Structure formats: C-alpha cells, structure tokens
Amino acid sequence: AERLTLAAQRHGPETVWPHFYSGTMGLVQRDGIQRLAHAMRYSCQHSTICVSLVDAGWNAAVGQKRGVDGREIAKSDLIVVWGGNQASTQVNLMAHIAEARRERGAKLVVVDPYRTATAEIADLHLAPLPGTDGALACAVMHALFKEGYADRAYLARYTDDPDGLESHLENRTPAWAAGITGLPEEAILHFARLYGQTKRSFIRLGYGFSRSRNGATQVFAVACLPAVTGAWQYEGGGALYSQHGLAPLDRTLIEGRDVLDPTTRILDQSRIGPILLGDKRDLGDGPPVTALFIQNTNPMVVSPAAGLVFLEHDDIYTAGAHTFLQIGRAILTPYAECRSNHEVQSALAKRLGASHPGFEMTALEIIEHTLKASGLPPPDRFEEGVWHDCWPGFETSHFLDGFAHKDRKFHFRADWAALGPQHANLPAFPDHVAAIDDGDPARPFRLVPAPSRSFLNTSFNNTSSSLAREGRPTAMIHPQALATLGIADGDRVRVRNAQGSVVMHARSFEGMQPRVIITEGLWPNHAFEEGIGINLLTSADPGLPGGGAVFHDTSVWLRPA
The missing domain is CATH 3.40.228.10 (Dimethylsulfoxide Reductase, domain 2)
Known part of the structure; x- marks a missing residue:
C-alpha cells in the first residue's frame, strides 16, 4: 500500500496498473480487483490476452x-x-x-x-x-x-x-x-x-x-x-x-462500476511490454506505469514479446461452453497465512483509503447481492446448492426467434467499426485477410505455441507430475524440414526471429505441413537453456480490429543449435 501510494503521489493514480487475468475464474475473486482500480482511479485494463479476437x-x-x-x-x-x-x-x-x-x-x-x-x-x-x-x-x-x-x-x-x-x-x-x-x-x-x-x-x-x-x-x-x-x-x-452471454449478471458491485471514471485510461493487457517501456501509442499523454499490482497471471511467461517484460474461497462462476451458473463454496480452511484475492483487495483498499461497499462485505455477501440484483435465485435455491441452468430453450439457443443483432438477422456483413478502432482494411464479407506474419525467405517457418495437456497456461507447470509427463521443451518439426536442415530427432535447435531466439530439442512429427513448427505448453523460463521461454518470439502487435494477442501468428527461422 505504501509503494502504491508513493507512486500515485509522484505521477498520479494512472501510474498504477492492476494487471490481472484468470488464474482463478470466479467473478468475485478474479474481477474484484477492478473495484479497487475504479475506486482509486488507477489505470484500467483492456483484457485482450485470451478472447477479444x-x-x-x-x-x-x-x-x-x-x-x-x-x-x-x-x-x-x-x-x-x-x-x-x-x-x-x-x-x-x-x-x-x-x-x-x-x-x-x-x-x-x-x-x-x-x-x-x-x-x-x-x-x-x-x-x-x-x-x-x-x-x-x-x-x-x-x-x-x-x-x-x-x-x-x-x-x-x-x-x-x-x-x-x-x-x-x-x-x-x-x-x-x-x-x-x-x-x-x-x-x-x-x-x-x-x-x-x-x-x-x-x-x-x-x-x-x-x-x-x-x-x-x-x-x-x-x-x-x-x-x-x-x-x-x-x-x-x-x-x-461460448455460453458466456447466458448469465445475466449485474456486476456493478463486484467490479465497482458505480465508481468508474470513464475518462480513466485503459491499457491493453497484451501490450504490457511496450507499455512498461513507455510506448506513447499505449500511454498517450498519461504517466508511465511505475507500479504493477499483478493478480492471477504470470506476464513474464504468458505475455507476448516476453523479452520486453522480463524484469480457498467462496465465488460465483459463469460458463465457458456449458449453460450453468455455478456457486463454489469454501470447504477448506485457508492454509497458514493464505488469504483470498477478495481479502487482500479489501485489506489493501482500507490501507489506501479506497471507499466502496464491496470492500466491507464478504465474498458470499457479494455473491448474494449480485444474484438478487440480477433477478436470479439466491445460492440456497441453486440446484443442489451449486448450479443454476441458464439454458434459454431450444428456439432461443438456435436463434430461431432471431439472432442477437438489432435487426434479428445473422450478419454476413460485419460492422467492424463497432468492434474496434483498427477496422479500415477489414472486408465486410467473410474473406481471407492477408494481415499476418506470413514469413519470408529468412523466416520461412510458421510457429504455433500450442497448449499442452498437462499445463494450463502457467498453472501446473512447476508441479513434478506435470513436468514428468511433459518431459522438456521441444519443437515439433516435420521430417522433411529436419532432413533439409540436417537435424536429427532429439537434436538441440535454435528457433529465432528479430525479437530473439530460444533453444529447444527437436522432435520429428509428421502431423502438420512442413512449414509449421509446434511447441506445446508454457514452460517456466528456467526450463529453457537461456532462461526465457517461447513467448520471447511472439509479437505484441494488436489483432484487428480491437486488439488481442496474436500468439499463433509468428514467423521464425530454424537452425541446429
């Protein structure tokens, strides 16, 4: 609290950036940090790393x-x-x-x-x-x-x-x-x-x-x-x-929307590297970011252009792909001195002098208030005390009573201008848009850093069982490419572009086109020979039209290490 206060006194409150994401998916524990940001007039976040595109x-x-x-x-x-x-x-x-x-x-x-x-x-x-x-x-x-x-x-x-x-x-x-x-x-x-x-x-x-x-x-x-x-x-x-739009939740209390100053600047989560280096395209006329409050994310591993970045609770859950709204009740006593995000945010708010009713309530009280404000049943009326099915019925889920645009039509003509500022060159009808890093003779390979089976982003990537199943960072390379470059299965290889290079071991794999290289899993940086992971190679360029991480849009070259 003292460090955040000092930074705000020197540069103004927007110098503080609460940088967060989905290490926990519950709305109270994940999104309550926005209540603190809004109450203190800290920089807001455009959360682009996962679903914006x-x-x-x-x-x-x-x-x-x-x-x-x-x-x-x-x-x-x-x-x-x-x-x-x-x-x-x-x-x-x-x-x-x-x-x-x-x-x-x-x-x-x-x-x-x-x-x-x-x-x-x-x-x-x-x-x-x-x-x-x-x-x-x-x-x-x-x-x-x-x-x-x-x-x-x-x-x-x-x-x-x-x-x-x-x-x-x-x-x-x-x-x-x-x-x-x-x-x-x-x-x-x-x-x-x-x-x-x-x-x-x-x-x-x-x-x-x-x-x-x-x-x-x-x-x-x-x-x-x-x-x-x-x-x-x-x-x-x-x-x-996604079924995320099914749950009609009023998130005012959770996120502190009632104290949001609409003039507060919004920083693009996926451009944390350029932002920390003072890129005026992101900062505008505002102050530099001199204080980060990081919650439930690991930007030194998961963020694009990582070379620029390298420096038990109650909750309510919306669905990704099913139709249920769920209540997760605490069933264990927190270990030792562990505290939930909500408890940390509330204690920090008290020290910072932030005022909002949500900081005076328990997580369960916030859940009960949110459900009531949303016209939904209280937790004790959820089926088995756990879930509420938000399925709207066959007609609505199949859009037979109309799609969700004002004209009730499915749109083959996209209104990109309504979805983001970088829309000038996007076609109205479906098409291939050649706005990708498609490579050149110096960078002929297309890199896809895909998820692994044992890691969930950086969750579980330090557990012994997950590491044992995954082995080590590898580059899956087509046998044709290996033969052309004189590389054998298991050899050390260097994958490089203008942003940097990473050393891994080659794995011969036929299941893609010869121009494609696959890596699986966000390994901890220390798992790599040179101490930094695969996102060193990915770009912080925003996807069109409204921003978004472009992890799978990277061209590289490949050499024996």
Whole structure:
C-alpha cells in the first residue's frame, strides 16, 4: 500500500496498473480487483490476452456470446472441432462426441494446424497453415452455394445479405483456398460436401485460430457456415463458441462500476511490454506505469514479446461452453497465512483509503447481492446448492426467434467499426485477410505455441507430475524440414526471429505441413537453456480490429543449435 501510494503521489493514480487475468475464474475473486482500480482511479485494463479476437469475430456474425447447448452434440451427425483440442481442454465435450459416434455413427472433423490428440481420433483432419482458416471457410461456403447445399429459404428469413455473400464468394474457390491454406483442393471440396450433406452438423469453435492478426475475420468466416446450410434449425446442428452471454449478471458491485471514471485510461493487457517501456501509442499523454499490482497471471511467461517484460474461497462462476451458473463454496480452511484475492483487495483498499461497499462485505455477501440484483435465485435455491441452468430453450439457443443483432438477422456483413478502432482494411464479407506474419525467405517457418495437456497456461507447470509427463521443451518439426536442415530427432535447435531466439530439442512429427513448427505448453523460463521461454518470439502487435494477442501468428527461422 505504501509503494502504491508513493507512486500515485509522484505521477498520479494512472501510474498504477492492476494487471490481472484468470488464474482463478470466479467473478468475485478474479474481477474484484477492478473495484479497487475504479475506486482509486488507477489505470484500467483492456483484457485482450485470451478472447477479444474470437469475441469480435463471433459477435460480428451472431451478435452475442451464446450458442447451441453442447449437450446436443450427442444428437449430431457431424461434429466439426475448429481450432480447438477438446481431448485436452474440454474433456466433458468428448463424452458427447463419443456418444454421437457410437449411437448415430456421427463423423468427427478437426481443423487445426497440427495433429492434436483430438485430431488423432478424427475421421478427417484438415491442417491449414496458421492464419488461413478464413480462406478455407470461404471456399467451403463457395462450394455450398455452387453445389446446392445452401438453404435459401433459411437464408432469406434469417440472414442479412445472402445474395451479396454468394456474389462475394464467386471466386473464393477451393483452388483459390488451396493456394493459401496449403491444403489439397480435393480435401477442401470433400469437407464442403460432407458438411453440406449433413443437416445435423455442429461446429465447436475453439480459440486457437483466432490468435492471429486476422483472427477476428477468421472466426467470422467460420461462424457463417451453419447460417449458409441452415444447420441452426436442427437439434444437434448449429455452432458454439461460448455460453458466456447466458448469465445475466449485474456486476456493478463486484467490479465497482458505480465508481468508474470513464475518462480513466485503459491499457491493453497484451501490450504490457511496450507499455512498461513507455510506448506513447499505449500511454498517450498519461504517466508511465511505475507500479504493477499483478493478480492471477504470470506476464513474464504468458505475455507476448516476453523479452520486453522480463524484469480457498467462496465465488460465483459463469460458463465457458456449458449453460450453468455455478456457486463454489469454501470447504477448506485457508492454509497458514493464505488469504483470498477478495481479502487482500479489501485489506489493501482500507490501507489506501479506497471507499466502496464491496470492500466491507464478504465474498458470499457479494455473491448474494449480485444474484438478487440480477433477478436470479439466491445460492440456497441453486440446484443442489451449486448450479443454476441458464439454458434459454431450444428456439432461443438456435436463434430461431432471431439472432442477437438489432435487426434479428445473422450478419454476413460485419460492422467492424463497432468492434474496434483498427477496422479500415477489414472486408465486410467473410474473406481471407492477408494481415499476418506470413514469413519470408529468412523466416520461412510458421510457429504455433500450442497448449499442452498437462499445463494450463502457467498453472501446473512447476508441479513434478506435470513436468514428468511433459518431459522438456521441444519443437515439433516435420521430417522433411529436419532432413533439409540436417537435424536429427532429439537434436538441440535454435528457433529465432528479430525479437530473439530460444533453444529447444527437436522432435520429428509428421502431423502438420512442413512449414509449421509446434511447441506445446508454457514452460517456466528456467526450463529453457537461456532462461526465457517461447513467448520471447511472439509479437505484441494488436489483432484487428480491437486488439488481442496474436500468439499463433509468428514467423521464425530454424537452425541446429
């Protein structure tokens, strides 16, 4: 408290930046730090490191973060996992996929730059080059229109400009997409026909393919597929990115929105490196950041451009991909002197002189107040005292009573200007946007730092069991590339670009295109020979149109170490 007070006295309150994210996902313990920031007039945060790009793409099309109940996958005849690895990151979904395959003979298609654990069990795996999913989606839609799979009655009733879309896609052929994605034209056409012929087709959109400079436009293009075929009409059909929009929570007390000064500057979470170095594009006319209050994140490992950065409780949880609002009650006494985030924030607020009712309440009292203000039942009326199902019913979850835009239509024409300031060069209709770091002769490889099965970002990356399962930092490299460079499986390799270089061990892996290099897991920096990890190589450039981390949009070269 003394250090924060001193910094604010020297430079003004905006010199303090509460930098936080989702090490804990409960709203009270995670987001209560915003109440402290608002009460003290500290710099606010634009939280872009995870979902801002996929949010923009989905909302441009659908209008709200909700979709078909994932439990309906059991009634699907085709499941498309696009840009996700559910076998590692959403195991509950795999049970529904397994049921659909067992009971209905459903097919599983995975679209991902490399052969993940989910792709291993798929009936079809398409591995486009990173940053080219939009081209693939456009070519699929071209084929759907050309070969008669478009549901024109549905399009006329539920979408904004189907004729304009069809005209726009006229030259977005499978051959055109093959030249961009690196996929065979025949594979693209096969997938398009499989999708078009299957009414009960369910697309589960992941996060991975949004993490490029053009990520929002890629998500937008993929989200358009079920609108073209009318798959939304059928049980087990449609799409899902997130159900986060289902819980109608009033977060005023949790976040202290009632004391927010709208003139307070907002700093982009993913640009922490440039911000700490005083980049005026981020700081504007405000003071430098001289005090960080970091909660539930590990920016020295997880942040882009890491070379610039290297210097038991009650709660309420909203859903990522299911429909339940959940209460998590404390069942253990905190160990030794451990305190919850809420307790730390409240104690710090008292020392700083911050005034807000939320600092005088327990976490459970905040939960009870929030539920009442939101028109929801109290915790003791949640089913089994734990959850409340926010499922809005079949008609609404399938948008048969209208999509979430003002005109109640699905939008093939995106209003990018409403979603962020960097929209000038984004096309209205779905397209491939060549705003990616596509490499050059000096940096011919495309790097994807993917999640690992045993780590959750930096959670668990220091536990002995997780480390034993993962082994060591490795670069998964196609055998063709290894042979060309004279590298053997297990050799030490150096991966480099203008931002720096990282030494790892090579692992021969055929499950992607030869231009792609995969690393799995956010290893602690000390696991690398030179003391800094893979995000040294990723860029802090903001994704279009409103910012977002572009972890999967990185070109590098590769040499023997």
